[in-house]
Amino acid sequence: MNHGFETLAIHAGQEPDPYTGAVVPPIYAVSTYKQDGVGGLRAGYEYSRSANPTRTALEEALAAVEGGVRGLAFASGLAAEDTLLRAVCKPGDHVVIPNDAYGGTYRLFARVLEEWGVTFDPVPLGDVDAVRAAMRPQTRAIWVETPTNPLLNVADVAALADVAHDAGALLVVDNTFASPYLQQPLGLGADVVVHSTTKYVGGHSDVVGGALVTRSADLGERLAYHQNAMGAVAGPFDAWLTLRGLKTLGIRMDRHCDNAERVADLLLSHPKVVQVLYPGLPEHPGHEVAAKQMRRFGGMVSFRVEGGEEAAVAVCDRARLFTLGESLGGVESLIEHPGRMTHASAAGSPLEVPADLVRLSVGIESIDDLLADLSQALG
Numbered sequence: 001m002n003h004g005f006e007t008l009a010i011h012a013g014q015e016p017d018p019y020t021g022a023v024v025p026p027i028y029a030v031s032t033y034k035q036d037g038v039g040g041l042r043a044g045y046e047y048s049r050s051a052n053p054t055r056t057a058l059e060e061a062l063a064a065v066e067g068g069v070r071g072l073a074f075a076s077g078l079a080a081e082d083t084l085l086r087a088v089c090k091p092g093d094h095v096v097i098p099n100d101a102y103g104g105t106y107r108l109f110a111r112v113l114e115e116w117g118v119t120f121d122p123v124p125l126g127d128v129d130a131v132r133a134a135m136r137p138q139t140r141a142i143w144v145e146t147p148t149n150p151l152l153n154v155a156d157v158a159a160l161a162d163v164a165h166d167a168g169a170l171l172v173v174d175n176t177f178a179s180p181y182l183q184q185p186l187g188l189g190a191d192v193v194v195h196s197t198t199k200y201v202g203g204h205s206d207v208v209g210g211a212l213v214t215r216s217a218d219l220g221e222r223l224a225y226h227q228n229a230m231g232a233v234a235g236p237f238d239a240w241l242t243l244r245g246l247k248t249l250g251i252r253m254d255r256h257c258d259n260a261e262r263v264a265d266l267l268l269s270h271p272k273v274v275q276v277l278y279p280g281l282p283e284h285p286g287h288e289v290a291a292k293q294m295r296r297f298g299g300m301v302s303f304r305v306e307g308g309e310e311a312a313v314a315v316c317d318r319a320r321l322f323t324l325g326e327s328l329g330g331v332e333s334l335i336e337h338p339g340r341m342t343h344a345s346a347a348g349s350p351l352e353v354p355a356d357l358v359r360l361s362v363g364i365e366s367i368d369d370l371l372a373d374l375s376q377a378l379g
């Protein structure tokens, strides 16, 4: 379908049900399918770990909105990551990861994959030369997040795709923070996009899920084989909720961006704020690259508070409308202290985050209410 983003989000993979005309793909709560004679599968469905029509609808929609050829839906973002890495890496292989990777991604490399002989190097991905210098003959992939969590650093996807491909490696982009509405890495040269659909794609803090989308059919087929062989698939209820969220991704993201821009402005002019991290600000070191590869700058804003860790924790505690909690990307605004919450497991590692840092997932509530709450929380 050669359509605009919102049209694809609402219609791709979501033809009215051929049997009833139901406008929305039904939840196929079923494990197995009647065969018309041995091996006579209807529409290819055999067993729901291998394929389920509700999941297929989500997978086709995700492939369409990322501009890819194959989408695969998983039980969580980390299940998607694990499946990808075990499909493309073997013992002795090496991966370059961001030096401020999502904590769970870092843990997967450091505590799980390393045990299986896959090594990795954390590198500042904003520095293309540093990434090139970290490449080894055994490097199978460069793992990119942009913007990163929680420091909102930006990496140049097209430049890193060249570095990866020159070395015969894959470029993987975790596109969770931007969402496919704001950034489409496959069009910039990435081979695989990873999502925690738990975040913006689902968008309502009511379902955990993950996805992979590939640019090539071959790699898609290999990953689909592993998806079935390893079995960490999205169930039909979760796939349905995620698909429901995806339909409104575009309008939600525009409001997230509108609100985040206003929040960043308020923080910039606040005497208790030492630094504001938001790629939309012209002084952000990744601003130009972000402007080149993103439609807008997203709904995540981090900032550092005068007075150190205690002051940052106090801001989190005083917030009312911003709910104190982990995760991000839902319609409701969240606030958290990465050092003690989402990134506590990175303490003492190269991925440790500043103690005076506060992270906001700016939701789509009325902006005046959000600004008032932040002002009172800052005191």
Ligand SMILES: *Cc1c(COP(=O)(O)O)cnc(C)c1O
Pocket: 076, 077, 078, 079, 102, 104, 105, 145, 149, 174, 176, 177, 195, 196, 197, 198, 199, 208, 209, 210
């Ligand atoms: C949350 C998150 C993940 C992991 O996804 P889950 O759905 O929680 O397993 C991976 N990458 C990023 C950037 C995330 O924010």
